[in-house]
Amino acid sequence: MVRQIAVLGATGSIGASTLDVIQRHPNRYRPAVLAANRSVDEMERLCRLHAPDHAVMGDPEAAQALAEKLKDQTATEVSSGAAMLDQLVSAPAVDTVVAGIVGFAGLRATLSAAGAGKTILLANKEALVSAGGLFMDAVKRGGAALLPVDSEHNAMHQCLPTDARGRPQMHHVEKIILTASGGPFRGRTRASLTEVTPEEACAHPNWSMGQKISVDSATLANKGLELAEACWLFDRTPDQIDIVVHPQSIVHSMIRYCDGSVLAQLGQPDMRTPIAYCLGWPDRVAAGVAPLDLVSTGRLDFEAPDMTAFPCLALAKRAITQPGGMCVFSAANEVAVAAFLAREIRFTEIDVVIANALEAVTLSEPKSLDAVQTLDKEARSAAAQAVAQIASLNERHEKEQ
Ligand code: NDP
């Protein structure tokens, strides 16, 4: 049986890696649904290449433009909107959903897939982090299988025994060791980071990724999100997880057992490996990734994260312990990163925006999708206010000089 896959975020970096692996196994996998937001030209190219049954654009105007371009391709039905995507990812025609939409925008469709009991390949960590309780409940109630694509969590999954639905078994686990590359600014002081550009922040030394997660890697906000992600996926508290910087990004994370054994998963920094693991699970399939050559890698280094130069990690560690804290952290981070990419605020002001939002919003555990959406909205508006204040202060300061 060929597995029918919905690739959400098909035009992004995770989407491209997923489609690359799928294409290597036409007898096993078929991209039945492709979803994106506004990238019409790239979506047209993908639809011509893969001939999915459905192409869904978040933006209705983009969907119209795509439908116009694909007039001659009757195999693909073009539609738009979140409700349509919910319907398609829940339909019996889809077996597996790759959650590769960036940010909070990916939550709704991923929740629908969980509720419908699909196999979910989860890249969209923001959805899990913002609505962890709700999300894990939906997975349980729907009987979904949840497989982590994020390379660190994928490594943890690979180093743990699992049950028939892919649920990790945590007996005898003493610690999870979450590795971090340290990003492009590892070793720099905070003072030296005030003038770094979006281009410098997005130039990750090891991974090629979308802009948002690249900036998150540079601020270490990504590691904060991943700490929360690991707590939900592996039913841990933050003190059961250590964070270690490993600049080569070859060891993707480790599990320490009670007998002192430490199991690690190693591999090239190429997302096709964790994606292929999730697609193949519990079997293995080829990913097209070059073999790991440890002799040419030479050395594997480990060091402690610098929480002073990169305060986002400390902010996340605190937010994890507060009800709804990570929903606010993640939403404010999205707003701050967008403002940094638009050159409205400095790199070192991203954490200031997050801290302001965490102060401004009254925190409480969101118990429904509505409640999560409300908390996300409040956090975004608090963050936007902080961005506006910082931007106007910066402008005044520049004029004075
Ligand atoms: P990209 O920016 O490369 O791609 C984002 C994708 O999401 C695009 O296809 C975009 O469509 C789509 N999208 C954005 N908003 C919407 C919306 N409202 N409706 C439908 N589609 C939407 O991001 P990445 O691929 O880098 O990251 C995706 C997710 O995976 C993130 O949550 C990230 O944290 C996670 N992740 C990524 C890794 C990586 O190596 N890239 C590693 C681990 C996790 P469009 O092009 O039309 O805007």
Ligand code: MG
């Ligand atoms: Mg990761």
